[in-house]
Amino acid sequence: MKILNFGSLNIDYVYNVSEFVRAGETISALSTLEHPGGKGLNQAVAAARAGSNVFFAGNIGEDGLFLKELLENSGANTKYLKINKARTGNAIIQIDKDGENCIIVSAGANALLDEAYIKSVTADFARGDICMLQNETPCTDFIIKQAKACGMTVIWNPSPMNEKITDSAIGMCDYIIVNKTEGRAITGKEEPEDILKALLKKYPHTKAVLTLGKNGSIYSDGTDTVKQPSFKADPVDTTGAGDTFTGYFAAMISKGTSIEETLKIASAAAALATEKQGAASSVPVLAEVIKKTEENI
Numbered sequence: 001m002k003i004l005n006f007g008s009l010n011i012d013y014v015y016n017v018s019e020f021v022r023a024g025e026t027i028s029a030l031s032t033l034e035h036p037g038g039k040g041l042n043q044a045v046a047a048a049r050a051g052s053n054v055f056f057a058g059n060i061g062e063d064g065l066f067l068k069e070l071l072e073n074s075g076a077n078t079k080y081l082k083i084n085k086a087r088t089g090n091a092i093i094q095i096d097k098d099g100e101n102c103i104i105v106s107a108g109a110n111a112l113l114d115e116a117y118i119k120s121v122t123a124d125f126a127r128g129d130i131c132m133l134q135n136e137t138p139c140t141d142f143i144i145k146q147a148k149a150c151g152m153t154v155i156w157n158p159s160p161m162n163e164k165i166t167d168s169a170i171g172m173c174d175y176i177i178v179n180k181t182e183g184r185a186i187t188g189k190e191e192p193e194d195i196l197k198a199l200l201k202k203y204p205h206t207k208a209v210l211t212l213g214k215n216g217s218i219y220s221d222g223t224d225t226v227k228q229p230s231f232k233a234d235p236v237d238t239t240g241a242g243d244t245f246t247g248y249f250a251a252m253i254s255k256g257t258s259i260e261e262t263l264k265i266a267s268a269a270a271a272l273a274t275e276k277q278g279a280a281s282s283v284p285v286l287a288e289v290i291k292k293t294e295e296n297i
Contacts, residue, residue, distance in 0.1 A: 007040010046247025
């Protein structure tokens with residue numbers, strides 16, 4: 001079984017600060033770093049490090065060739081990756097003293113994804129394969145339609161939230177993975193149980209996964225509900241933790257793992273990712289994750 005990841009690749013410019021900058025305020029960073037990032041890259045690296053057969057589809061500029069190298073070194077296949085003259089996508093990330101973040105993203109070459117390219121890539125995949133995607137690239141609805149037409153299982157993390165996230169797109173997905181903020185934006189509900197109920201009522205054919213940070217995660221398909229506590233961690237940077245969860249979740253689903261074990265592995269991987277600086281660079285390998293699952297929650 002193959003995983004096709006249509007996704008974004010970014011260069012992350014990270015500023016460590018004591019507190020997030022406010023409107024009209026100028027502050028000095030405690031330190032600055034440059035990291036590989038982009039939700040697509042992070043998720044692909046996570047799925048590849050989890051041992052899955054991952055193919056990445058997306059766009060970078062010549063300034064982002066090191067991102068291609070990272071994908072390949074992590075075990076992902078880059079045969080579909082396109083190199084353009086446009087600037088690679090980038091993100092400005094503030095990280096406060098508690099390891100929390102706020103992020104501004106500029107699409108750059110990620111915006112060059114088009115329908116002809118999507119058709120040519122999805123033609124190489126079939127029933128039983130997985131399409132994993134997020135919302136930092138254009139043509140999301142079209143990608144989902146093409147993937148479903150090929151018989152693929154679609155796992156979508158609809159982030160960042162914007163007008164591209166439509167009811168029809170969510171309704172076509174096999175799995176949707178959202179955090180509490182995203183779930184609230186889609187459903188208008190506040191409490192986790194209410195968010196899940198609203199998602200399943202609105203999209204009865206889509207299985208829902210709600211991630212809750214230190215409060216763990218919940219899966220529900222309308223029949224079964226599985227709750228997974230979070231693993232203990234000493235967080236220094238939460239950037240990419242959600243992407244690590246998504247990538248490991250897709251990898252475990254591709255291997256036919258039970259939903260209970262899938263949530264456990266994905267949660268442990270996300271916890272480990274918070275203990276290092278950076279997004280893609282913080283994604284653990286499967287051996288580290290398995291060791292983490294053997295610890296007490």
